[in-house]
Amino acid sequence: MSNKSLARPHEETTILVTGGAGFIGSHTVVELLENGYNVVVVDDLSNSHAEALERVRAITNTAEGAARDRLVFHEENILDREAMQRIFAAHPIDAIIHFAGFKAVGESVQKPLEYYWNNIAGTLVLCEVAREHGCKNIVFSSSATVYGEPEFIPITEDCPKHEATNPYGQTKSMLERILSDLYIGDDEWNVVLLRYFNPIGAHASGTIGEDPEGIPNNLLPYVAQVAVGKLAEVGVFGDDYPTPDGTGVRDYIHVVDLARGHVAALDWMGGKRGSGEPRGLGSMAGRPAEDGTRRGVGIFNLGTGKGSSVLEVIRAFEAACGHPIPYAVKPRRAGDIAENYAACDKAREELGWQAEYDLARMCEDAWRWQSSNPNGYKGA
Ligand code: UD1
Numbered sequence: 001m002s003n004k005s006l007a008r009p010h011e012e013t014t015i016l017v018t019g020g021a022g023f024i025g026s027h028t029v030v031e032l033l034e035n036g037y038n039v040v041v042v043d044d045l046s047n048s049h050a051e052a053l054e055r056v057r058a059i060t061n062t063a064e065g066a067a068r069d070r071l072v073f074h075e076e077n078i079l080d081r082e083a084m085q086r087i088f089a090a091h092p093i094d095a096i097i098h099f100a101g102f103k104a105v106g107e108s109v110q111k112p113l114e115y116y117w118n119n120i121a122g123t124l125v126l127c128e129v130a131r132e133h134g135c136k137n138i139v140f141s142s143s144a145t146v147y148g149e150p151e152f153i154p155i156t157e158d159c160p161k162h163e164a165t166n167p168y169g170q171t172k173s174m175l176e177r178i179l180s181d182l183y184i185g186d187d188e189w190n191v192v193l194l195r196y197f198n199p200i201g202a203h204a205s206g207t208i209g210e211d212p213e214g215i216p217n218n219l220l221p222y223v224a225q226v227a228v229g230k231l232a233e234v235g236v237f238g239d240d241y242p243t244p245d246g247t248g249v250r251d252y253i254h255v256v257d258l259a260r261g262h263v264a265a266l267d268w269m270g271g272k273r274g275s276g277e278p279r280g281l282g283s284m285a286g287r288p289a290e291d292g293t294r295r296g297v298g299i300f301n302l303g304t305g306k307g308s309s310v311l312e313v314i315r316a317f318e319a320a321c322g323h324p325i326p327y328a329v330k331p332r333r334a335g336d337i338a339e340n341y342a343a344c345d346k347a348r349e350e351l352g353w354q355a356e357y358d359l360a361r362m363c364e365d366a367w368r369w370q371s372s373n374p375n376g377y378k379g380a
Contacts, residue, residue, distance in 0.1 A: 005293055006270030008094075015038070015039055016042065017042070018042050019048070021050060022048040022100075023199070025099040026053065026208050027208065028259040031256070032263060033060040037070070038091075040073075040091045042074050043073070049377035050075070053071065055205075055207040079118065088130065095138065095139070097141075098123065101119040101123075102115050105168050106166075106217060109166050124178070137190045138189075139265050140179055140191070141196065142194055143169070146169070147161060150340055155343060179193065183297050192299075195300065198250045198253065199254075201255050201366050202366050204365055206372045206373075209365075209373065209376075223317045224317070226325050229374075235328060235330040242338055248336055250341070253355050254356075254362045261302040261353050267352075271291075274349075275350065303342025320367040
């Protein structure tokens with residue numbers, strides 16, 4: 001069976017965003033609406049809030065009169081096949097951006113069954129129902145975690161993948177494999193795997209941002225909660241790494257830049273960007289379809305190409321919030337690597353996309369969100 005065409009204008013295209021109420025999802029929905037798309041969000045709110053979508057509506061309403069009317073929300077779980085069938089029957093979905101999934105590394109070690117079931121089985125249901133409705137276009141939210149301890153830095157897309165050390169990372173790697181196999185089995189599929197580095201920051205309005213449950217696992221939300229006085233001090237996990245100041249180096253990317261990478265990926269899938277020769281991996285390099293759109297598996301790193309250490313992040317956040325942030329050096333965290341950052345040439349050349357915002361701006365925007373929403377969406 002053929003595939004839905006992404007050759008049409010954005011205004012005539014409907015994107016299903018799974019996990020659209022979450023941190024990266026909500027920022028991506030803003031960019032999709034501002035680029036004229038119709039958006040259907042499926043989110044079970046297990047780790048997100050419907051309020052985020054209300055705020056997305058408010059943001060896009062000021063940017064463009066009717067944008068809010070192009071957003072529909074279904075509170076459903078992607079594992080619920082009947083619900084997914086109803087949603088595909090109700091909307092002319094052309095492509096999927098798939099964010100929905102559990103994402104806490106430590107928790108995944110404790111709850112492997114939940115992680116494999118939700119992330120893997122959820123994606124299988126999603127793809128099966130999509131295929132029944134002739135939709136074989138999918139952008140998947142992958143992670144730099146698939147590179148494990150990287151063989152070289154900056155990390156290019158053809159850097160070998162390494163076995164993940166936890167179930168969360170395994171699900172990202174396995175889903176990359178599964179989605180690639182969909183194309184191998186049926187060359188109508190059009191798949192893009194976006195490997196995110198470390199998304200931080202918030203929308204410039206300060207009305208949507210990252211709102212983790214409980215004590216944050218990741219550096220930025222932790223720093224932000226220390227800055228706002230909710231937590232006492234940042235634990236710096238190791239200062240004896242082979243990096244310039246001894247602390248871990250990561251490629252932090254503004255979530256709005258990351259969100260725009262998804263809009264660029266959809267245009268690339270629709271043949272509206274990039275060279276005539278899609279660059280996937282090996283035999284999956286893909287081919288142009290009759291309508292000018294692509295088929296194949298495109299893999300792109302989304303990062304800035306610049307590494308920042310934990311101490312640099314703390315200093316940038318201090319500059320943004322205007323007061324010192326207490327911290328203490330702690331032992332290394334199990335499973336952490338010393339350094340990673342992306343080679344971004346492929347995304348720049350093919351997607352015509354590159355990150356615009358620097359670390360200072362990421363911290364300013366994160367601070368605006370955190371200081372005006374100290375309790376996240378729950379304070380609303
Ligand atoms: C983590 C996950 C990764 C996941 C990504 C996005 C681990 C081992 N890796 O990446 O699989 O894809 O989040 O969710 O959890 N740090 C501190 N103090 C803290 C927290 C972090 O010093 O309280 C340091 C870390 O050692 C690291 C850096 O800050 O050097 C970034 O950590 P984090 O934000 O957790 O991201 P990653 O470990 O890169």
